[in-house]
Amino acid sequence: MLELEAHAKINLGLDVIRKREDGYHLVKMIMQSIRLHDVISLEKNHSGEIRLTLEGSALPADERNLAYKAAALMKKAYSIPDGISIHLKKQIPEAAGMAGGSTDAATVLIGMDRLFGLGLSKDVLLSHGLELGADVPFCILGGTCLSEGIGEILTPLPAMPSCYIVLVKPSQGVSTKEVYQALDKVPSPVHPPIDAQLEDLKNGDLTSLCAHMGNILESVTLPLLPALNGRKSHLEALGADGMLMSGSGPTIFGIFVQKDPAVHACQALKEVYPEDFIMVTEPCQPSNLVLQ
Numbered sequence: 279m280l281e282l283e284a285h286a287k288i289n290l291g292l293d294v295i296r297k298r299e300d301g302y303h304l305v306k307m308i309m310q311s312i313r314l315h316d317v318i319s320l321e322k323n324h325s326g327e328i329r330l331t332l333e334g335s336a337l338p339a340d341e342r343n344l345a346y347k348a349a350a351l352m353k354k355a356y357s358i359p360d361g362i363s364i365h366l367k368k369q370i371p372e373a374a375g376m377a378g379g380s381t382d383a384a385t386v387l388i389g390m391d392r393l394f395g396l397g398l399s400k401d402v403l404l405s406h407g408l409e410l411g412a413d414v415p416f417c418i419l420g421g422t423c424l425s426e427g428i429g430e431i432l433t434p435l436p437a438m439p440s441c442y443i444v445l446v447k448p449s450q451g452v453s454t455k456e457v458y459q460a461l462d463k464v465p466s467p468v469h470p471p472i473d474a475q476l477e478d479l480k481n482g483d484l485t486s487l488c489a490h491m492g493n494i495l496e497s498v499t500l501p502l503l504p505a506l507n508g509r510k511s512h513l514e515a516l517g518a519d520g521m522l523m524s525g526s527g528p529t530i531f532g533i534f535v536q537k538d539p540a541v542h543a544c545q546a547l548k549e550v551y552p553e554d555f556i557m558v559t560e561p562c563q564p565s566n567l568v569l570q
């Protein structure tokens with residue numbers, strides 16, 4: 279049996295450069311893996327079938343689930359006759375802007391490559407990832423990356439300086455597709471300074487990195503869910519060095535240089551927003567840690 283961690287991500291910067299004729303948006307994003315993860319166990323079975331079980335989630339455990347889709351893709355692409363039993367323990371909030379589904383798909387691709395001894399190259403795994411979704415290739419690489427194109431052009435970056443990240447996810451959801459569509463109607467959205475963030479990462483300057491954080495999709499999601507502004511102001515009042523919405527939302531995160539203020543902010547926010555998912559996490563490096 280193989281047990282793997284499927285890590286969530288946040289966006290330290292998210293810009294949309296333009297829309298392609300086929301409707302896809304060309305992005306320029308700084309992606310960062312975080313310690314928060316789902317746990318995926320994989321085991322061969324002799325039935326020939328994909329058997330998915332879920333814990334901590336009401337998501338469908340069938341071909342609609344991205345973990346299932348990834349397993350089906352691998353079985354078909356490499357004519358694998360064996361079955362595979364997948365147990366997915368969900369810990370990443372769903373539809374939160376933290377790539378919960380994409381990281382499950384990425385981890386099943388990596389896990390099946392190992393379990394069945396396929397010996398696939400990183401590039402082959404990345405191209406299978408892209409078949410499953412724009413954020414899946416990054417979830418395969420992990421760490422700190424610049425993501426361009428529709429998410430398939432990835433450049434590994436110097437690791438984000440160590441820090442503490444307070445995640446705040448209200449219960450309301452947003453549809454990623456609708457947020458991107460609505461962006462096309464925003465007259466002059468503010469483009470975040472992604473190039474300045476690249477310099478900050480090169481210099482290991484966390485303060486400047488925080489000052490340059492920006493997400494063009496906030497111009498759509500914040501008016502849709504004005505309650506998010508309250509979370510951002512609270513994080514600022516509690517001493518966060520930077521606050522931003524991740525992906526298309528609704529997760530808001532705050533960056534703290536020191537641990538104690540982050541832990542204190544987490545406790546204080548839990549009292550103000552008892553319905554929200556709130557935790558302290560940290561950036562993490564690219565490795566799908568094999569636990570067993």
Ligand code: ATP
Pocket residue numbers: 337342343344345371372373374375376377378379380382383413454525526527
């Ligand atoms: P992104 O940051 O990549 O936009 P997200 O964090 O907003 O992603 P996900 O948690 O990946 O959103 O879920 C998006 C949709 O994918 C959900 O509405 C859910 O129905 C579907 N989905 C399918 N499989 C999974 C899975 N294993 N985990 C989470 N969501 C899944």
